[in-house]
Amino acid sequence: MPNLKTGLSLLCYLLLSSALSAQQTPWKEVAPGVWKTVVGSPESYDLLKASGAVPDTAALGRMQRVAFPLSQNEISTTTANNKTSLRFPLTREEQLFGFGLNFQTIYQRGKILQLHVDHYGGRDNGRTHAPVPFYVSSKGYGVFINSARYINVYAGSGVRKDSKNPPLEKDRNKDKSWSSRPYSDAVEIQVPANGVEVYLFAGPTALDAVRRYNLFNGGGALPPRWGLGFTQRVKTLYNAQDVKDEADSFLLKGYPLDYIGLEPGWQSKSYPGTFEWDTTRYPEPAKFVKEMLDKNIRLNLWINPYVSKSAPFYKSITPYTGSHTVWVGEVPDFTMPEARKIFFGQLQKDQVDIGVSGYKIDEVDGYDYYLWPDIATFPSGKDGEQMRQTYGLLAQRYSEEMYRARNQRTYGLVRASNAGANSFPYVIYNDYYNHEDFITALINSGYAGVLWTPEVRVSKTGEEWLRRFQTVIFSPMAMINAWSSGTKPWSYPEVAEQVKKMALLRMQMIPYWYSEFAKYHFEGTPPFRAMNLEEGFAQDVKKESGNTSLEENPYAEATTKEIKDQYMAGEYLLVAPLFTGQKTRKVVLPKGNWYDFYTGERVGNGEVITITPGLDKIPVYVKDGGIIPIMPPLLHAPAAGEKVDLEIRHFGEKNGLYKLYDDDGESYNYEKGEYSWREIKVEKDKNGKWKGTISAAVKGKPNTINKITWKFMTEASQPR
Ligand code: GAL
Numbered sequence: 001m002p003n004l005k006t007g008l009s010l011l012c013y014l015l016l017s018s019a020l021s022a023q024q025t026p027w028k029e030v031a032p033g034v035w036k037t038v039v040g041s042p043e044s045y046d047l048l049k050a051s052g053a054v055p056d057t058a059a060l061g062r063m064q065r066v067a068f069p070l071s072q073n074e075i076s077t078t079t080a081n082n083k084t085s086l087r088f089p090l091t092r093e094e095q096l097f098g099f100g101l102n103f104q105t106i107y108q109r110g111k112i113l114q115l116h117v118d119h120y121g122g123r124d125n126g127r128t129h130a131p132v133p134f135y136v137s138s139k140g141y142g143v144f145i146n147s148a149r150y151i152n153v154y155a156g157s158g159v160r161k162d163s164k165n166p167p168l169e170k171d172r173n174k175d176k177s178w179s180s181r182p183y184s185d186a187v188e189i190q191v192p193a194n195g196v197e198v199y200l201f202a203g204p205t206a207l208d209a210v211r212r213y214n215l216f217n218g219g220g221a222l223p224p225r226w227g228l229g230f231t232q233r234v235k236t237l238y239n240a241q242d243v244k245d246e247a248d249s250f251l252l253k254g255y256p257l258d259y260i261g262l263e264p265g266w267q268s269k270s271y272p273g274t275f276e277w278d279t280t281r282y283p284e285p286a287k288f289v290k291e292m293l294d295k296n297i298r299l300n301l302w303i304n305p306y307v308s309k310s311a312p313f314y315k316s317i318t319p320y321t322g323s324h325t326v327w328v329g330e331v332p333d334f335t336m337p338e339a340r341k342i343f344f345g346q347l348q349k350d351q352v353d354i355g356v357s358g359y360k361i362d363e364v365d366g367y368d369y370y371l372w373p374d375i376a377t378f379p380s381g382k383d384g385e386q387m388r389q390t391y392g393l394l395a396q397r398y399s400e401e402m403y404r405a406r407n408q409r410t411y412g413l414v415r416a417s418n419a420g421a422n423s424f425p426y427v428i429y430n431d432y433y434n435h436e437d438f439i440t441a442l443i444n445s446g447y448a449g450v451l452w453t454p455e456v457r458v459s460k461t462g463e464e465w466l467r468r469f470q471t472v473i474f475s476p477m478a479m480i481n482a483w484s485s486g487t488k489p490w491s492y493p494e495v496a497e498q499v500k501k502m503a504l505l506r507m508q509m510i511p512y513w514y515s516e517f518a519k520y521h522f523e524g525t526p527p528f529r530a531m532n533l534e535e536g537f538a539q540d541v542k543k544e545s546g547n548t549s550l551e552e553n554p555y556a557e558a559t560t561k562e563i564k565d566q567y568m569a570g571e572y573l574l575v576a577p578l579f580t581g582q583k584t585r586k587v588v589l590p591k592g593n594w595y596d597f598y599t600g601e602r603v604g605n606g607e608v609i610t611i612t613p614g615l616d617k618i619p620v621y622v623k624d625g626g627i628i629p630i631m632p633p634l635l636h637a638p639a640a641g642e643k644v645d646l647e648i649r650h651f652g653e654k655n656g657l658y659k660l661y662d663d664d665g666e667s668y669n670y671e672k673g674e675y676s677w678r679e680i681k682v683e684k685d686k687n688g689k690w691k692g693t694i695s696a697a698v699k700g701k702p703n704t705i706n707k708i709t710w711k712f713m714t715e716a717s718q719p720r
Pocket of ligand 1: 236263264302362363430431481483
C-alpha cells in the first residue's frame with residue numbers, strides 16, 4: 001500500500017521537522033545586564049564549572065540598568081542529533097569582535113572558526129591558546145556560549161533561504177557588483193552537544209558589554225605589585241649560583257628586576273617532570289629561595305603538568321591520570337580532588353612553602369602531536385576534548401588555590417586558557433614570534449577576558465630588540481624569556497641604554513598600571529584593549545576597503561585595513577608601536593585632543609597623524625585631561641607597607657580626574673575591603689593656573705604614598 005507508506009513517512013517527517021524547527025528559548029536576567037538561556041539539555045561539565053568563576057553581582061549592580069539588547073524572537077535555537085545550533089541576528093552595519101585570542105585580525109565578521117585550544121598555528125581559524133566562545137558586537141552587546149566543546153562559528157557567513165534580509169541575487173555574467181561573499185544576517189553557532197547554556201551581556205557600549213562579561217566572571221585579575229615590575233627568565237640549565245649572579249648583574253648595571261623565571265632545568269627531570277628540585281644544580285632549595293627573596297627577587301618555576309615515573313608521587317597519582325601520556329608523562333585529571341591533592345600537594349610542600357612565588361604552566365595548549373588525542377579518556381569521565389578545552393583553566397584555578405590558602409598573591413604564565421579565567425593571575429605567552437601579530441593578540445586579549453605578553457626572546461638586530469622591548473613594557477608582563485638564548489636586557493650594546501630607560505619607565509609607571517589593573521578587577525575594564533572600544537574612535541572601513549565586490553558585505557573581507565597596531569593601555573594612554581624597519585607610521589587618533597606622553601604637547605584631534613619618532617621612543621599619547629601617576633625609577637616594585645613618592649602628571653586642556661588605587665599589594669585582603677581609592681583632581685584656579693588635589697588617605701586602609709608633586713605636562717611644554 002504505497003499511499004499509506006507515503007502518508008506515514010510524511011507524518012514522520014512532519015513530526016521530526018517540528019522537533020527540529022527553531023525554538024525560541026526564554027531568557028532570564030541572572031545578574032544586572034546579563035541574561036541566560038538554557039537550550040536543550042546542557043552537559044554537566046562546561047567552562048564555568050571548570051573555572052569556578054563567581055559573578056561580581058555587586059559590581060554589575062553598579063552599572064547602568066539596561067534592557068535586553070536584542071529582539072528575542074530574532075534569536076533561535078535547535079537541538080537535534082547531539083548538536084545544538086544557535087542563531088543570532090546581525091545587521092548590515094554591525095562589526096564583530098572577540099572569539100578568543102586571535103593574532104592577525106580584530107574584525108571577526110564573516111569568519112568561519114572552530115574554537116579549539118591549541119598552540120597558535122599562524123592562522124586565525126579558532127585554534128589558539130584561549131579560544132574563548134565570547135563575541136562582542138559594535139552595537140553594544142556580547143554573547144557567551146558556555147561549552148567545553150569544540151564550537152563551530154559562522155560569524156555572518158551563511159545565508160539561509162528563510163532569511164528576512166536576504167542578499168540580492170546577482171548575475172555574475174553581467175553584474176560587476178556580484179560578490180562571492182553575499183551579505184549574511186546571522187551569527188550561527190553549532191555546539192556538538194544536546195544542549196548548552198548561553199549568556200547575553202548588554203551594553204550600552206561594546207566596552208560595557210566587555211565589562212559585564214569580565215565582572216560576570218569574577219572581575220579581572222589583580223596581580224601583586226611586584227608582578228608589574230620586570231621579569232627575566234634564565235637559561236634552562238642555570239644553577240643556583242648562576243641565578244644569584246644574574247640577579248646581582250641586574251643590580252650592578254642598574255636594570256630593574258622583580259622576579260626570575262627558572263626553566264625546566266630546576267627539576268631533576270623534565271618532559272616528563274618530577275616536580276622536585278635538581279639537587280646538583282640546586283643543592284639547598286630553601287636556602288637558595290630565601291637568599292633570592294632577601295635580594296628582593298622572587299622566583300617563578302616552569303612546569304608542564306606531565307608526570308614522570310620518577311616523580312615522588314607517581315604511584316599515588318597514577319590512578320587519577322588519563323589514558324594517554326604526553327612526552328611519556330601521565331596527565332593528572334585535575335577535575336578530581338584526589339589528583340589535585342597529590343599534584344599540588346607536592347608543589348606546595350616542595351616549592352610554595354619555601355617561598356616560590358609562582359609558576360609558568362607550559363604546554364597545556366596543544367600541538368596535536370604532543371598533547372593527548374581527543375579519544376583519550378580520563379578517570380573522572382571527562383573526555384579528551386573536554387579536557388583539552390579546559391586543562392589550562394583547571395591548572396590556573398588550582399595552582400592559584402595554593403596561594404589563596406596562604407593569603408599571598410601570585411602572578412604567573414600559562415599557555416592555555418578559556419572563558420571564566422578572567423580573575424586568574426596568569427598571562428598567556430607562546431612560542432610564535434611575530435612582533436606585529438603579538439600586538440594584535442594584545443589587542444584581542446581585551447575582548448577575551450585574558451592577559452597576554454608579547455615576550456622578548458632574542459633579536460636579529462639592536463633595532464628589533466629595542467622595538468620588541470618597547471612593546472613588552474606596555475603590556476601585562478614585562479618579560480625577557482631567555483630560556484634558550486640567554487639574552488639579557490643589555491645584550492645589544494648599541495641600544496642597552498634605551499632598553500634600560502624603558503625598563504625604568506615600566507617601574508615608574510607601576511602606580512598607573514596597578515590602578516588600571518584594579519579597574520580591571522573591580523569594574524571589568526580591560527587594561528589593554530582595542531581602539532574600537534574607545535569612545536570617538538571611528539574608522540570608515542567601507543571607504544578604505546576600496547573593493548567594489550564588498551558592497552554587499554563591506555565587513556567580510558576588509559580585514560587588511562583594520563587597525564591592529566595601536567591600542568589603549570589603561571584609561572588614558574594610546575600606544576602606537578613601531579616594528580623593525582619602520583621609521584614612520586600613521587596613528588588614528590580618536591575624537592578629542594591628544595597629547596604626547598613624553599612632552600605634553602598636543603598632537604591632534606580625531607585625525608590620522610603621520611609620525612617619525614626615532615628609534616628611542618615608542619609613541620604614546622594621552623587623552624585630554626589624562627592623569628598619569630609616576631613613582632621614582634626603583635629597581636624593585638614597592639613591597640607591602642613601603643611608601644613611595646608620587647609625581648602626578650596632567651596632560652591637556654581639560655580638567656583631570658583619576659582614581660588612584662591602593663592596597664598592601666601582596667595579599668588577598670583587598671577582597672575583604674582592605675583597599676582604598678583616592679580621588680585625584682586637576683583644575684584651574686581663579687588665576688587660570690593648574691592646581692592638583694588628592695583626597696586624604698583613607699583611615700585604617702593601606703597607604704603606600706609618601707610625598708606628592710604635580711607636573712602639568714602640557715602647560716610646561718608651552719613657550720613662556
Ligand atoms: C616551551 C615554552 C618556552 C620554554 C620552553 C622550555 O614550550 O614555550 O617558553 O619554556 O618550553 O622547554
